[in-house]
Amino acid sequence: MGRTSDTRMRTREAAANLVAEGRSPHELTVDLIHAEIRQGSRTTINDELKLWKGEQAKFHALHSGIPPVIVQAMTSLWTLAVKEGEKTFEQQRENIEAERDAAVQQAQTLESALASERDRGAGLEAQWQAQKVVGERLREELLQLQGNLEMAQSRQQTLEQQLVQxxxxxxxxxxxxxxxxxxxxxxxxxxxxxxxxxxxxxxxxxxxxxxxxxxxxxxxxxxxxxxxxxxxxxxxxxxxxxxxxxxxxxxxxxxxxxxxxxxxxxxxxxxxxxxxxxxxxxxxxxxxxxxxxxxxxxxxxxxxxxxxxxxxxxxx
Missing domain, CATH: 1.20.140 (Butyryl-CoA Dehydrogenase, subunit A; domain 3)
Structure with missing residues (x-):
């Protein structure tokens, strides 16, 4: 998860580093960036590199009348700001991933607890079914006993009448x-x-x-x-x-x-x-x-x- 956005960010970081080392933006290629970051698909690197080059072209167009020394300083500041932003983003990303891992762990724990509760519920369901069967059997036995009791009472009444006679x-x-x-x-x-x-x-x-x-x-x-x-x-x-x-x-x-x-x-x-x-x-x-x-x-x-x-x- 988050592999594509990381590739885009590292593409921009690698391009800025190469420019800082003295390379011109138009000299940067997909293979060169891929060799630097060693991750992601070439399509993603190509798309992100094009966006970066466009931004750099706009930046140079806006600052064409500015002396090169100032431009270089601004570029260094921009690069530094980008690195700081990347560090902050990386920290936030790590925090988010840690929170994600904790959430995943918690979810797994909850899933395990849910599975345990499901097993327990299944056990209780089986016990309830067994108790239900026992209850039905006891109910049948009770009805039989009631019938026997009624027969015994009827026989007792008959014997009492015979005794009186x-x-x-x-x-x-x-x-x-x-x-x-x-x-x-x-x-x-x-x-x-x-x-x-x-x-x-x-x-x-x-x-x-x-x-x-x-x-x-x-x-x-x-x-x-x-x-x-x-x-x-x-x-x-x-x-x-x-x-x-x-x-x-x-x-x-x-x-x-x-x-x-x-x-x-x-x-x-x-x-x-x-x-x-x-x-x-x-x-x-x-x-x-x-x-x-x-x-x-x-x-x-x-x-x-x-x-x-x-x-x-x-x-x-």
Whole structure:
């Protein structure tokens, strides 16, 4: 850059130096100037040399009446001024070139920074695209999770409805079983009361007839009463368990089965008492026969319903 203007300036400088050395302006040629400055194209040197020669011709025409010594002095001053101007121009040129080089360096630095920022921007763009892909995937997963959550909530509602229905059904069944248990308990109590009344009546009659075996019979009666009280306690406990069946619906059916088993055990115990009474009567008959008591004193005990009949009746 600036090579052409430098060639023109140095062409003028070389021409002035040659003239100062004693050469005439018309003797100066392009080859002579090129040999001095060793740069630029001959066309540029030729054009600038023609301009310089024209200026010199005008200068000499204007100062044709001036003595040669003055002209020579003026020419020297002109040459000196031209050299000083050239030095100033060269300094300014160097300053401008230094500023240009600094500007170029700064531009290169800015271009490098711009390239770095572009690379960084490309990296950020790639990261953004990657984050965008991740965000889309997360969004799809979120939508899937929301769908699964809605399905789970719907299933939960269905299960809750089924649970409410099952609880209502269990309460209804529990109420039915409790009512049936109450009926069976009432029937069992009535049967046991009747059996106890009949047993006491028979035992009273047997006491009148069998004074000799009163203590033995009374012992049997005491045992029977103790077993009856035990049966009543078991019945009370069974009733309490039946009341808890409503609060413990999960274990209600199992507890009810336990109560039924205990009721059957009580019925079995009632059968044992009945068999004991029959054994006592048989012993009484044998004793009467052995002591030759009149047959009219022997009375048959009325037939009682067996424990099996009570059991079947209670279940019905």
């Amino acid at each position: 099952a609880q209502a059904e269990a309460r209804r069944q529990l109420a039915d079983e409790r009512a049936a248990a109450e009926v069976r308990l009432a029937a069992l109590q009535a049967s046991m009361v009747a059996q106890e009344r009949e047993f006491r009546t028979e035992m009273g009659k047997a006491t009148e007839r069998l004074e000799g075996v009163r203590k033995h019979v009374m012992l049997q009666v005491a045992e029977a009463r103790e077993e009856t009280r035990h049966a009543e306690a078991l019945l009370a406990k069974t009733r309490e368990q039946a009341e808890r069946l409503q609060r413990e619906r999960e274990d209600g059916i199992g507890q009810l089965a336990t109560v039924q088993g205990r009721l059957e055990a009580e019925l079995a115990q009632s059968g044992v008492l009945e068999r004991r009474a029959l054994v006592a009567e048989q012993r009484l008959e044998e004793w009467l026969k052995a002591t030759n008591k009149p047959a009219r004193l022997i009375r048959k005990t009325p037939a009682r319903p067996s424990a099996i009949q009570h059991r079947s009746g209670g279940r019905d």
